[in-house]
Amino acid sequence: MVEVTIYFHHGGEWLTSPEPHYDRGCVTYWKGYDPDLISFIDLVNKYINKLDFVGVQELIVLAPTGKYFEIIGDEGVRTLTSFISIEYKSIHLFTTEDCELSVYVTDIVMHDGSFLLSPIVNEGTDCSESEDDSNNGMVFSCLDYDTDELENFVTKKKSNITDSLQDYKEIVKGMAFKDIAEAKQFRKLYALAKKVELVVVKSDKKRLRYTCAADGCPFLLLISGDLTTPGDKLQSDPKYNVKEMKADLHRVFELNVSEAKCKRAKTEVLESLEGSFVDSYNKLEGYATELRSCNTGCDIVIDLSKEALSNGKRKFLRMYICFKAMKLGFKSGLRPLIGLDGTFLKGKTKGQVLCAVGQDSNNSFYSLAWAVVDKETKRTWTWFMQHLQHSLELQNGEGLTFISDMQKGLLEAVRTVLPEAHQRYCARHIEANWCKRWGKGELKKLLWWAAWSSFTEEFEDQLQEMKEVNGEAGQDLIDKYPPKAWCRAYLDTVCKNQAVDNNFTESFNA
8 A cells, every 4th residue: 555645735825827836835744644544624624723724715736747736525535546656645735715816726537637747758769761860870879888908907007005915016117096195005015015125215295216225126116196197187188089198108108009999998987987878878767757856847758769678678769858947937928939959969979959949028048948869850850849839838839930940850840740830940041051052242141131121022122132133043042931931021920029040049059
């Protein structure tokens, strides 16, 4: 049997904009409560008898999705307890007193499946090889690193102080120590293990020099803190390249090491400093669960490769994130203009980031949602737009305007998911693509004047001047890029922002 904890929120206030939510207040709770014993009258009496409420007008519960539902009678309680499981065992209750205004939230009995959170991890369909993308077919992969060939190098270059003198009978040129104090301790143990007397010739904060006390013995031990080992240099400068590492190893330790070994050594050091990619991917599900628990109402979805799962393996495919604060911000009064863009991820795993960015009344960008995907295709953009539609409750897109750089599959994905939404094209990207064929100069200037035209007559005049310069170029422009998507004279009047470029989204991606 799953025992629940019931939290009774009180002393705060209800805010109804942009949607009902409870602000501030105090909390008392029942811990380890048997869900079979929960009754409507007991919950109401808790507020009246223990928390000094005059009367309870509405009893409201907060769902894991961040939405509020009203509990009416024992039928509502039975519906609530039907959701209790290992994942859902903390119940947050709220009320409105008889003297307060009603909040008017949905009856929990009438819930449409939006009470519980959707699964964090889902199966996702891999992009086929035939789908074009701008990532040269590279997908996410997490490789285990082969470090067998580094074993000898690591053994010689690293020493640990232990209790056994047998570990100190050999001293190797190029050994590395944490500091001078550790080097001195190692020297003492070495002398004990070899049963010799080493006499200090020079000693300061950075250098040590020892010789053997025996007459005629040529033994000389030099320890210096002046030279920086490749590992130390890599820690301070992650961009330390393989060629420099190879040269330093030859200069400092007189070692001839291949570039392949240096590359593997660099990978080993960076992995020890930052952790492996494999470990990071294994923690994604825990990261998503923690975000959901501490930020109630946020949407986080992870897709695993369906093809890999069929082979008994787990392979990361896509991840979508939209925080509740972003949802509330969009509904609170942002402009009905959303910029869409994708950008490359640089590093070991590659991939791309898709993002949706809004704009506030000061024309500053406001991030709404983002996703990490393997490729930028119609499939991934459709997947992203479907989740964005759910998070921001966009319905069919009526009254909204999307501006984009016309990425592969994006325009069709928006038309499919949000058929009533308007679409704008970024004039800067039109200029970049169009001028590749027709050149810049006067045509570029006329293109921007045409994009900024506020009246259709002004646009026609600019287009005529463009055709006088180059008739084919002007006709090619309106054939490939319909003016209603990039000229101010033809833009929709619902969105009052007359931007013809997607710079605010590009700024977020930079």
